[in-house]
Amino acid sequence: MKERILIVEDDKHISKLVKFNLEKANYECSIASTGEKALAALDDQPIDLVILDIMLPGMDGYEICRTIKGKDKLKNIPIIMLTAKGEEVDRIVGLELGADDYIVKPFSPRELVLRVKAILKRGKIEDAKKDILVAGDITIDIPKHKVIVKGKAIDLTQMEFKLLVTLMERRGRVQTRERLLSDVWDMDTSVDTRTIDTHVKRLREKLGKSGDFIETVRGLGYKFKEEDED
Secondary structure, three states: OOOEEEEEOOOHHHHHHHHHHHHHOOOEEEEEOOHHHHHHHHHHOOOOEEEEOOOOOOOOHHHHHHHHHOOOOOOOOOEEEEEOOOOHHHHHHHHHOOOOEEEEOOOOHHHHHHHHHHHHHHHHHHHHOOOEEEEOOEEEEOOOOEEEEOOEEEOOOHHHHHHHHHHHHOOOOOEEHHHHHHHOOOOOOOOOOHHHHHHHHHHHHHHHHHHHHEEEEOOOEEEEOOOOOO
16 A cells, blocks of 8 residues: 655645655655645545645644644654755754654755655654663653653654664664764765754653753764663
């Protein structure tokens, strides 16, 4: 069964270009030109990934992303923001709202397809794992995609979840930003590594005091510390 992708874009030329390239890569695609139509489509049919423009008539992409991530039945759907808003602050806002990736227009259709494949592949790998990870007050149930901190469930985006799992599985070992970009995002190092810093910041905030397990290693990257470390 083909994976279904919802393209939320009001520019007909761009939406047709994206749809053509994704269908060529064997995905099933539908298009919504407004936020209202996008949310209706998400309620009406199963969607595996959303490609979301920010500048839309009426409800903008930020509001759509916030709405999707606020609904239990939709929050685990990965979102790629595809937009002309390329400033760092726009990227940070999008990622903090729960977007899994952020691509600036003009864009390479081939790169977009590769990023879609990487995100959907990552989700399949996570579903196949059967591990439970524990560190301090943090417990991760990988097959159930659950993170428990001090007995309370914590809502994480797909990327935040994958990042935390990767760091915990490699606890005590420094992970460079480039390595995380390759292993977590499945992308080469030409992509802006600030994406990682934004996700780490948001992840620490959601983990509260337990976020102290994630240490910054100056000039290199991050490390999930061992429980017996000072």
